[in-house]
Amino acid sequence: MAKGRVIFHVDMNSFYASVEMAYRPDLKGKPVAIAGDPEKRKGIVVTSNYEARSYGVKTTMPLWQAYDHCPQLIALKPNFPRYREASKQIFSVLESITPYVQPISIDEGYVDVTDYKGDLTPLELAKWIQETLLSELDLPCSIGVAPNKFLAKMASDMQKPLGITVLRKREIEQKLWPLPIEEMYGVGRKTADKLKQIDIKTIGDLATKNVLTIKNLLGVNGERLHMRANGHDNREVDPEAIHDFKSIGNSQTLPFDTTDMNDIQPMIKQLSRRVAERMHAKQVVAENVQLMIRYSDHKTITRSRQLRDFVEHETQLEQVALDLFHAHWNEDPIRLLGVTAQHLTHKEEAGKQLDLFSYEEEAKKEPLYQAIEQIEDKYGKETFVKLNSQPEPPVRTSFQKDFLSQRRQQ
Known part of the structure; x- marks a missing residue:
């Protein structure tokens, strides 16, 4: 891989919660969630650390429900200035290595280290980034190392938290293709449902399906997904994309x-x-x-x-x-x-957007949540099981859009 392009995807782990734990070390080892209005037990969970997730606390879950799963949960209001400052420091570390850094949200970005002139190998450099962010900022991350952006993104999701995964093109049949189609970057729930209708259940199924069949089903995006599933992605890491x-x-x-x-x-x-x-x-x-x-x-x-x-x-x-x-x-x-x-x-x-206005809207729904709770008390927890059966989506916030907009102006 060293002879071709070398792309990192750096993805911070439980970013908001990790930043809070960095500021308050006493929170480490305890279940922590960032939510809209913890004082009134209203709003929804924006993110949670891995300790909270082990109890079943999930992103977008109503806060009252999160407390049901984990009564000892420590819920905190978002502190956006704190997250903004932490993100700036993260990208400063990345930009100290190479100018080819492309932020795609407040807590993740691509880094092209193909022309890196230092003494470290790509794997050693990834370890240096991870260790530097952890030692200097007390913030954990996972890093995908691959010959293109798509494979790097998929690799960074394979080992969390604090993982480093190398994904080469010759390894995609072994490491990538067995994954469920829902886990493919760029495939949402609706697209996954359409693909399953033509018996595509894994990324490998997509990769080996006739491309015309996929294109007829999904249009140009289908052809793009087919290429990605086969490990092809020619997009460059573009620092100017933010502009x-x-x-x-x-x-x-x-x-x-x-x-x-x-x-x-x-x-x-x-x-x-x-x-x-x-x-x-x-x-x-x-x-x-x-x-x-x-x-x-x-x-x-x-x-x-x-x-x-x-x-x-x-x-x-x-x-x-x-x-x-x-x-x-x-x-x-x-x-x-x-x-x-x-x-x-x-x-x-552009993942699902959650912002302060979302918190206000969720707070307005609190009477509905209480009614659901009363019905479940009377008729059982399975009454609304479908409400909680959706896969946990990747969540970003409109604050991230603000962050990217500010970087455009720098």
């Missing part, structure tokens, strides 16, 4: 200048649909929507809205565009309208 503000937009001139919402609203809906279709084809989501209005006198205005969460569907784009329209239209006749999705992120790098 990439791509957009997808459509505009159209109306048949005649109008002030009639019966003409305007269907046009916004149509434009939103076109943008959503192109986003779907490129497998991206957006965190900003822009509306353009051109009046009959050719005066043109553009207004945009930064969103709390990523959007991708026609109805989401349409709603934001309509809100912008009603807020900024001066009621003069309109000649042209445009809708643009901005600040795009590939779906692979």
Whole structure:
């Protein structure tokens, strides 16, 4: 592998909880969770350490339920300034080795060490990173070492916590292919369900299936997944990717200048649909929507809205565009309208978003949680078993988007 590309994927273990334990060593060895409002036993679990997970505490679990699993659980409110500072220090360590570092969230990133000129081998260098982050910052991580980004990402998940895994292309049949298809990076629950319908249950099944069959089922993304399952990924580690503000937009001139919402609203809906279709084809989501209005006198205005969460569907784009329209239209006749999705992120790098607003929304659902609890007390814990049977998703927060946005500005 030393003759080809050498890519690390550095993934911090239970990052928020680990940062809290680094600040408070008395928490080590105890079950710890980061949650919305521990004082009121409300909100959801954002992350937990491995001690808490051993009791069945899971990410996105309602806090009251986490206490049921682990009565001695220590729940803490998120401290975002603390996590931001820890992340900066982590990436400073990585950037001391090479400039080819690409953060993809607050607690993980890719490092291309192909041209590293030091005396250490790739494996020794990975061990140095892991030991340095642990000794200097008291933060554990797992590292995947591979010839490309996809394999490095998969490798970093194979040994947690504090694991270092080397995954070479010649080893994928042995190490990668036996894994369940749900464990493949880039395969969500819905995609996994579709693949299972054509008898694809493992990554190996996907790799050996006829590529046209996969493409017919999933489109361009299916072909991409098929290539990844076979160990192919030509994406570069791009430090400038964090500065990439791509957009997808459509505009159209109306048949005649109008002030009639019966003409305007269907046009916004149509434009939103076109943008959503192109986003779907490129497998991206957006965190900003822009509306353009051109009046009959050719005066043109553009207004945009930064969103709390990523959007991708026609109805989401349409709603934001309509809100912008009603807020900024001066009621003069309109000649042209445009809708643009901005600040795009590939779906692979945009996990489920949880932010402070999510905590507030979850708190509002507390009466529902209590009602569920009462029903389970009366009819048994299995009554709502399906509610708790979903696989634990990778969780990121909109705070991570803020972090990446700030790095763009540096």
